[in-house]
Amino acid sequence: MATAIPPNQSLYIQGLDDHVHKIELRKSLYYLFSQYGSVMDVVALKTSKMRGQAFIVFHEIASATSAMRSLQGFPFYNRPLKITYAKSKSNAVKIKEGSYYGGKGNAAKSGAAPSAAAAMGPQKRPRDDNGGDDSEDGDEGSSKRARNGQGAEDIHPPGTTAPSSNQPNPPNRILFLTNLPSSTTPDMLTPLFDQYPGFKEIRLVPGKSGIAFVEYDTVESAGVARSVLDGFRVTSGNAMGVEYARV
Structure with a gap:
């Protein structure tokens, strides 16, 4: 019997159309999921092991849960989304919580769980189909962006999510x-x-x-x-x- 995955801020997405350009896919995922809360990062790779898959990292578990419940089976580029919680926290979340120390060795010593980009398997540093290093788009890239105070904003207009109905949002671009x-x-x-x-x-x-x-x-x-x-x-x-x- 499969063990239930506990809720966390990171969602694992399957069933994506891998013919959509990587940047376009990230932007579209961001705009779709950010309606349910503030998104820290979007990880969507074009590696052979990650085709048709992505990770969405929210600031709050409640936002991730709301997005998963609302968008389960949603026809995204005419394909139904399959959404589960990721098996572990992303590096962006661990950096926010102060539990990420950088590097595989240090992460292991700290007892930190594997990152979201590796949550579904033992894959090592992802690479493009042409053999080029694509780590900047994966877990390593996610941690770099988080350490630099960046997140999903490097692939879309900064910090945009649907406004809260409770109070007006501060002016922005x-x-x-x-x-x-x-x-x-x-x-x-x-x-x-x-x-x-x-x-x-x-x-x-x-x-x-x-x-x-x-x-x-x-x-x-x-x-x-x-x-x-x-x-x-x-x-x-x-x-x-x-x-x-x-x-």
């Missing part, structure tokens, strides 16, 4: 859009938002209609767009909500 028509495309929204200086991009979440993220170069530009476009009627039945994303 990323806006979170709600109540959009299900047929919305970036081309439909771009004319509304690129009239303000500093507009960078609009990103929808694959398989999740009604929401989007908009990024600007500065907080000031995002604030102007928010103040003008919050409540704008995209259609007669859709008054668009525009809030700051959670940071």
